[in-house]
Amino acid sequence: MVPFKLSDELIEQIEQLIETNADATLLHMMEEFHYADVAEIIHELNLDEATYIIKLLDSEKTSDVLTELDEDIREQVLGNLSAKEIAEEISELDTDDAADIIAELPEERVNEIIAQIDDKEHARDIVELLRYDENSAGGLMAKELVKVNENWNVLTCVKEMRRQAENVTRVHSIYVVDNDEKLKGRLSLKDLLTTSTKAEISSVYIPKVDYVTVNDKAEDVARLMSKYDLEAIPVIDELGRLVGRITIDDIVDVIREEAEKDYQLAAGITQDVEADDGIWELTRARLPWLLIGMLGGLGAASIIGSFQGAMNKFPILLSFVPLIQATAGNMGVQSSAIVVQALANDSIRGELLKRLAKEFMLGLINGIAIAFVVLIISHFLFKTPYLVSATIGVALITVIIIAAIIGTFVPIFLDKKGIDPAVATGPFITTSNDVFGILIYFTIAKIILGF
Template sequence: MSEEIENIQFELTDDLISQVELLIEASDDKALQKLLKDFHYADIAEILDELNLEEAVYIIKLLDSETTADILMELDEDNREKVLRNLSSKEIADEIGELDTDDAADIISELPESRKREVISHIEDEEHKAEIEELLAYDEDTAGGLMAKELVKVYETWTVAGCLRRIRGQAKEVTRVHSIYVVDKKDKLVGRLSLKDLIVAKSDQKIAELSNSSVDYVNVHDDAEDVAKIMQKYDLEAIPVVDDNHILLGRITIDDIVDVMKEEAEKDYQLAAGITADVEADDSIWELTKARLPWLLIGMVGGIGAASIIESFTGYMGDFIILLSFVPLIQATAGNVGVQSSAIVVQGLANDSIDGNVLKRLFKEFLLGLVNGLAIALIAIVITHFLFKTPYNVSLTIGLALIAVIIMAALIGTFVPIFLDKRGIDPAVATGPFITTSNDVFGILMYFLIAKLILGF
């Protein structure tokens, strides 16, 4: 009977943190190393995020560079920045020497310019240094800024036997072999090779006979978001990167793309919530204020506009002053419908699932708004007339206004993100305060115009 391997899920507890802190305080390095020995580097990073800076640096300097290099990549970005400030340039260089080129470049890019040069000068492996400097030259939001130089590359003129010998040497530098890329004598990408085909092939066969010329790739200058879409669409674990001459430069792996998608989702979420910059909860009050205030001012202007519209109609209402009681209903409905419509469109644009012409999509939203409007209006008429005892003509006014406002909000929420996207502006800025504020203003205006038309004040 075979033994079952117990899968113990890591759990960060107050007792564990206290135990680590006590061992650091007692300078019991052996016990601390023994405690952390069997933890995954991501788990150790989670522990370090809970310690103070001095304690975190103590552990980083205690453990071997092979482990701490991976820990640094998993640390919260703000905590990593603080830890790096407390390490010497030589110590950072030692850590970087254990990382793949893309991760090493990411860490160096976070350092001040003068510190970057110092750290690079302490990297002993000249080839590793040159590759890191190459990656630092690319914009971080491009394929070049994402790629790693480590890959398995073979020439189409090699035989299977010669290929296997050389692959063994290359694979030592690659954490995980996703694909074998085939190049010509000028290092131009010409295909890919599967391990299965390589293993079963005859030793004297040429690689050109085995390689598959159908290979997805991206240009080194392609936008990171476009790379993410390609890898997501074709379910790729890795994709090669080439330059304008089709020369193979590196590869991008799925873990880097997950980070891109996460960062983009966070950015879009903040834009949708009316935050204009990439900020976190721990940032300074000044940074948070700069990120939030612009949209709050837009909301204030919208509110003043809505108040002006209400004030301009108030003097003519006479016996229909009760209409003011239902202003929140009109505003809330318009805002909610607009955000719903824009959220669907923004999601579709992000996933490249929006197709067809704009007019067709607007017509669909018109029909959807009409159906929803009729349902909401019917309920509102019944509730306002029988529960609030409003006159029938006032209830009818509210109902018709709701239909018009819902249709209007659905059209605005659909059109604005598509319009912005076609102008090269992130459509996520259309959601949240922008859509809500615009629909509030137009919704109130439409509400009182319909009321004036029906009630005749």
């Protein structure tokens, strides 16, 4: 298979086919492309051209294309379609994808679309999913699955599985329930095929099965599926009844979105934004941390100003201020990044004091190594007096140790308080360590140099 490559020539060709209403040629071209590639093409077209292609394609392919579109583009395209047309596309999707798309629309539009869906059971399932928080297991799950009753025999089970599988895109697991629809376990295809057709399912199913509840957080579901390498996981309600399943493709989306959010928080962006968002949205996302950074800078400047006498007596000290700030900031970000990653993966182990002691030793070793290099450079390059060099060396070691401890402690503290620890990285740690670094630097200089 030749990899798809979007080009200006291809877009121009498609635009010309739309302009000349060459539907047969355009339809043949679009059918050759994967639905994800069609979505990529639509992103490069204007709204009328995008709507033209959506209406041209059959509902089975169009529904998949809609799931791949950016939310803003999809909202505009759906705005050009009637409730009946949207209902036809929704009918081709699994319930979880259908609910995700419908949830983006105004409430009055949602009611119109639901009323137009011919498959009333499909419509009821979508309505049920819309009641759950989008960041919960209930909001992630799909209603399509294969389940069998523990009281059936193998022959009845196989017949029922064939019937149910028609509505399931991919069968990951076969779940076993009792007469009250409560999850009892899972069924192995191997056991099913090698067991007498008269045997009851209760004698062959596997009672041990991982599951989540409808109110579990999406991040917890992702962590569980990642830990046990699950392709799918069943979802139960408060009464233990099997109500849906979550598949790995949904979890990949959760992991990607969580990673993007953490990356933006670490970079000092307070809300989820994209490069194509408006100037006002981008400004609101960036400005708060920039203001915090500004306050940190003013604090550092104030500290330096309070040691003006030392600057006059030992002007060489000022030359090493950027070094102190950069080293403190980098060490703090490194420590916090490791801890945040461990917290996200639920892999952080041991007591807090032991972890802080470990960071203390790491800071000490790194500090001594960096201080040694700086001492050599300052002595031979800057001809720095021995006492001033000693001041810089001791300050570097102290600052690095403090930065490592802060970078470790703050994310753990925020996590225990229910705050996303990703906010601890980036500007927060850098700014706080800049201020502490300068204060420690001049305090040590005052003690050693005696000004």
